[in-house]
Amino acid sequence: METMLKNKKIQVTGLSKENEVVNITNRENGAYPVRMETRNLNVKYGKVSAVKNISLPVYNERVTALIGPSGCGKTTFLRALNRMHDLTRNASVTGEVLLDGNNIYNPKVNPVTIRRKIGMVFQKPTPFPTMSIFNNVVAGLKLVGIRNKALLNEVCEKALTQAALFDEVKDRLNSPGGSLSGGQQQRLSIARALAIEPEVLLMDEPTSSLDPQSSSKIEDLIHELKKNYAIVIVTHNLQQAGRVSDYTGFFFLGELIEFGETEKMYTNPAHKRTEEYLTGKFG
Amino acid sequence: MKKKEEQINNVLKKPVGIIYRWLGDRIFLSAAVILGLSIIFLSLSMAWVLYGEGSLSFGEFGFWGFLRGTTWDPGIQLIFGALPFIFGTIVTSVAALLIAFFPAMAIGIFIAEYAPRWLGNIIENLVHLIAAIPSVVIGIWGIFVFAPWMREKVYLPVFNWAAEHYPSLLPVLGNPMGYGMASAIIILALMIIPYTTALTRDAIRQVPKEQREAAWALGATRWEVIRMAVIPYARGGILAGAILSFGRAIGETMAVAMLIGNKNNFPFSIMGPAATMPSVIINEFREAVGSLHLSSLMAIGFVLFVISLIVNLLAAYITRKLSISGGQVA
Numbered sequence: 176m177e178t179m180l181k182n183k184k185i186q187v188t189g190l191s192k193e194n195e196v197v198n199i200t201n202r203e204n205g206a207y208p209v210r211m212e213t214r215n216l217n218v219k220y221g222k223v224s225a226v227k228n229i230s231l232p233v234y235n236e237r238v239t240a241l242i243g244p245s246g247c248g249k250t251t252f253l254r255a256l257n258r259m260h261d262l263t264r265n266a267s268v269t270g271e272v273l274l275d276g277n278n279i280y281n282p283k284v285n286p287v288t289i290r291r292k293i294g295m296v297f298q299k300p301t302p303f304p305t306m307s308i309f310n311n312v313v314a315g316l317k318l319v320g321i322r323n324k325a326l327l328n329e330v331c332e333k334a335l336t337q338a339a340l341f342d343e344v345k346d347r348l349n350s351p352g353g354s355l356s357g358g359q360q361q362r363l364s365i366a367r368a369l370a371i372e373p374e375v376l377l378m379d380e381p382t383s384s385l386d387p388q389s390s391s392k393i394e395d396l397i398h399e400l401k402k403n404y405a406i407v408i409v410t411h412n413l414q415q416a417g418r419v420s421d422y423t424g425f426f427f428l429g430e431l432i433e434f435g436e437t438e439k440m441y442t443n444p445a446h447k448r449t450e451e452y453l454t455g456k457f458g
Numbered sequence: 459m460k461k462k463e464e465q466i467n468n469v470l471k472k473p474v475g476i477i478y479r480w481l482g483d484r485i486f487l488s489a490a491v492i493l494g495l496s497i498i499f500l501s502l503s504m505a506w507v508l509y510g511e512g513s514l515s516f517g518e519f520g521f522w523g524f525l526r527g528t529t530w531d532p533g534i535q536l537i538f539g540a541l542p543f544i545f546g547t548i549v550t551s552v553a554a555l556l557i558a559f560f561p562a563m564a565i566g567i568f569i570a571e572y573a574p575r576w577l578g579n580i581i582e583n584l585v586h587l588i589a590a591i592p593s594v595v596i597g598i599w600g601i602f603v604f605a606p607w608m609r610e611k612v613y614l615p616v617f618n619w620a621a622e623h624y625p626s627l628l629p630v631l632g633n634p635m636g637y638g639m640a641s642a643i644i645i646l647a648l649m650i651i652p653y654t655t656a657l658t659r660d661a662i663r664q665v666p667k668e669q670r671e672a673a674w675a676l677g678a679t680r681w682e683v684i685r686m687a688v689i690p691y692a693r694g695g696i697l698a699g700a701i702l703s704f705g706r707a708i709g710e711t712m713a714v715a716m717l718i719g720n721k722n723n724f725p726f727s728i729m730g731p732a733a734t735m736p737s738v739i740i741n742e743f744r745e746a747v748g749s750l751h752l753s754s755l756m757a758i759g760f761v762l763f764v765i766s767l768i769v770n771l772l773a774a775y776i777t778r779k780l781s782i783s784g785g786q787v788a
């Protein structure tokens with residue numbers, strides 16, 4: 176297993192030659208294995224290309240932030256990582272997305288099992304409004320046939336606590352998910368994604384609908400979670416990306432302009448556009 | 459920069475014609491109010507006329523006495539009670555809805571969720587086609603094709619089997635002549651399937667795609683997405699659709715009158731002839747001689763009106779009560 180993951184890393188390093196826009200800074204510190212990886216990933220809506228030839232690694236136990244002006248393809252890229260585009264009629268994906276070295280777009284792979292391993296939190300809160308808070312959290316577990324009440328209770332409490340929501344809802348776990356406020360609904364969505372204990376967690380601007388307090392709770396949560404997960408977070412909040420992420424990818428017009436360690440990129444961006452974006456000249 | 463601001467200010471300060479500012483809103487408002495009020499007035503006056511015409515009968519038998527009366531004898535005793543027809547209407551409509559609901563929901567779900575677009579369109583058009591057939595045509599088909607077929611293939615075999623094994627069931631089963639309650643129920647079910655289907659499909663199409671995606675992202679399969687995210691979200695619309703279809707079944711006249719056998723003797727049997735409120739009105743109106751008979755038919759019309767009104771209000775209430783807006787449960 177170890178060697179396999181190491182091999183993967185060598186391939187990633189090789190990638191930067193193929194795709195010259197990508198500028199992978201600082202590879203010396205290679206303590207973390209690559210969990211996911213895209214290779215020449217393209218996503219088109221009809222004939223319009225929204226993600227162009229992107230190759231990017233996602234390290235285990237690290238947070239990867241995707242930044243860039245709105246409409247530059249961050250969401251589109253993220254949704255390619257757990258095959259959500261399968262559900263959009265006019266979207267087509269080419270290239271490879273590897274999870275532990277296996278291409279998830281291989282026709283033999285069942286997208287349902289992929290989505291159980293790669294959890295997702297959306298930009299808008301999406302609790303099931305008629306389902307109770309409890310059932311919302313354990314919805315994914317019930318899907319795989321877990322009915323043990325004690326276990327469900329335990330998972331529910333843990334996930335809600337992680338999502339910084341437990342104290343607010345512990346007395347009304349049976350009220351409908353739709354009865355919560357917007358910020359609470361988003362934390363409920365996060366708890367629901369955590370309850371199935373995915374291997375990779377994808378978050379699309381998870382705090383854009385939250386108040387600053389809940390946002391910082393979520394950021395703490397991300398710090399906590401990265402001990403066990405590989406996390407990819409889309410954000411247009413540069414401070415947030417700086418705070419939570421270890422690696423950052425800068426997207427512009429569907430292309431990955433620069434990818435590297437967050438610290439390096441923020442202090443010394445390799446690309447002029449990145450610098451302009453980080454210093455607020457556009458976006 | 460300065461110049462642009464000035465321009466905008468000028469546009470804002472420019473006086474808007476009084477007709478737009480003041481009259482426009484008022485004209486629209488009063489038109490809407492007048493139209494709305496006249497619809498309410500029309501319905502109320504209709505109910506009032508029906509009640510007035512039926513008052514002779516209500517006076518003779520008492521309001522509740524008329525509703526509870528089980529004898530309808532316009533020939534000899536001149537006694538009029540509406541219960542057989544109220545019963546016939548409720549039983550045929552409820553049974554038709556029970557038969558139609560699940561197939562209609564399945565078709566609606568299939569069209570909205572499973573079928574490729576071309577197939578969905580074909581099925582949808584077929585379903586619309588059924589809805590567009592005039593009910594008298596369905597009635598003729600029922601008389602000449604459906605009822606005889608049911609008599610030969612279903613009613614007679616069942617009747618013979620019961621005669622041999624459970625003779626005590628025969629009065630419940632009734633005369634297997636083909637024209638009767640069971641035939642009317644099945645035809646009614648066929649006729650309301652398009653409505654229930656269309657309303658189910660609409661309700662399902664209104665489920666936001668985010669809800670579906672949330673379920674997909676948890677690793678739900680297609681059916682699990684429908685069960686977990688789609689149906690619960692659409693439940694208000696689906697239920698309201700079922701109730702509206704029920705309302706249509708209650709009022710359906712022609713096809714039912716042609717197939718139900720039209721017999722006023724209460725209690726009814728399953729296969730034997732029966733009658734509903736619309737069917738007795740249409741069958742007896744032309745021949746009603748006595749004023750009490752005519753008044754009783756009007757009184758039935760009044761009851762039918764009130765029941766339909768209640769059903770529609772119920773549908774509106776349920777839609778409102780169970781609807782979900784912006785992820786928030788009302």
Ligand SMILES: Nc1ncnc2c1ncn2[C@@H]1O[C@H](COP(=O)(O)OP(=O)(O)O)[C@@H](O)[C@H]1O
Nearest residue numbers: 220225244245246247248249250251252263265
């Ligand atoms: N379902 C869709 N159909 C067609 N075009 C889409 C669709 N979703 C997004 N796009 C387009 O793809 C581009 C990238 O969008 P998106 O990935 O949402 O950007 P971001 O998340 O970075 O703001 C945009 O130009 C957007 O208009």
Ligand SMILES: [Mg+2]
Nearest residue numbers: 249250251379
């Ligand atoms: Mg986005």
